[in-house]
Amino acid sequence: MSEDAPTIPGNGIRTFVALLVNTAVANVSTSFMWFGLTFWIYIETRNVLSTALIGAALMLFVALTSMFFGTLVDRYRKKPVMAWGTGIALVIFVADAVFFFAVGADAIADLSRPWFWIFAVVMLAGAVIEQLRSIAMSTAVTLLVPDARHANANGAVGAVEGLSMLVTSVLSGLAIGFLGMGWTLVIGISAVAIAFCHLLLLRIDEPRIVRTEGDAAPTGWVDLRGGWRAVRAADGLLFLIFFSMLNNFIGGVYMALIPAVEAAEQTVIQRVVPYRQQGRVFGFARMFEAAAAPVTSLMIGPLAEFLVIPYMRTDAGQAKWAWLLGEGDSRGIALIFVVGGFLAVVLALGAMLMPQYRSIVRQYARAAPPAHS
DSSP states (O other), X not given: OOTTOOOOOTTHHHHHHHHHHHHHHHHHHHHHHHHHHHHHHHHHHOOHHHHHHHHHHHHHHHHHHHHHHHHHHHHSOHHHHHHHHHHHXXXXXXXXXXXXXXXXXXXXXXXXXXHHHHHHHHHHHHHHHHTHHHHHHHHHHHHXXXXXXXXXXXXXXXXXXXXXXXXXXXXXXXXXXXXXXXXXXXXXXXXXXXXHHHHHHOOOOOOOOOOOTTOOOOOSSSOHHHHHHHXXXXXXXXXXXHHHHHHHHHHHHHTOOOHHHHHHHHHHHHHHSOGGGHHHHHHHHHHHHHHHHXXXXXXXXHHIIIIIHXXXXXXXXXXXXXXXXXXXXXXXXXXXXXXXHHHHHHHHHHHHTSHHHHHHHHHHHHTOOOTTO
16 A cells, blocks of 8 residues: 555545535536437538547546646645635636527537537536546545455445446436437536535544655646656556557547446556546546547548448338347447447456456555554
């Protein structure tokens, strides 16, 4: 275990649970609006390529900003970082809603005019800034939860992220279908505001950051070099990040992450990386992992729009794949999902045979804290 690991406060678990609930509300609210935008523009345009571009843009900007966010997490205390991220995102969402109501839904739904792209980019900015919470939340597990329960805590965080995707995909569809984009914005912004107010009232016992001679303090505002050094210092960790990146290539098919993989990666990082460097390592990892999804998203979008979906609408395509995919209207997307899932299983089995996998397992075991801690 890292020698600079923070002392777990007596109320650490209770604080973590409160922070987890707060994060759940914030994530669900942000995803609710982002999914709502995706569903709304698909309903208005019936264009799969436009939704692929929107999803890819989110992950691309997450990749571009993750190292900056990770440096901020290492430079400042975790609660202020989370509060500032949520507060700025809230202001951006409010501004975007004002723009939506001022311009009007009909004008924004017209892709030939600039209003939709302005509306989407502003919402994209809010969703990206909200990602700052995810990096801070991963380091908060180290701060608030004993090492022996890190896997459980990370599983809970992953479950929250997974459920937020599942729940909001349903709720956003219902909201768009019955209430429209305007009310979807109002509901989502109200929930983000509640999460922000609750976060301001939440107390987190976090030690003041004190830098000593030789400490790996962040250099600049985007400490890519520091993140790289911290990753390389833990034997096998680069392989784990690379595996997660490959996992996200598959995730780009669905534009979702797989919580079990993310939880395992976070548990390893929290044990083998010094606490004061974890923000940059999580940022480094997220930078590469998030960059993977847009690649497949931009590949799958045109492939689905121009090849797979038209093929599955032909008599030949329907006859060949009916035994597996049925006879519904979404057989093209279903075929892509089946192939993506098969590739994910092959990737996982292959990774377990790699020597780097055994190396990171040994590194994790060596970094275990004494049994009494």
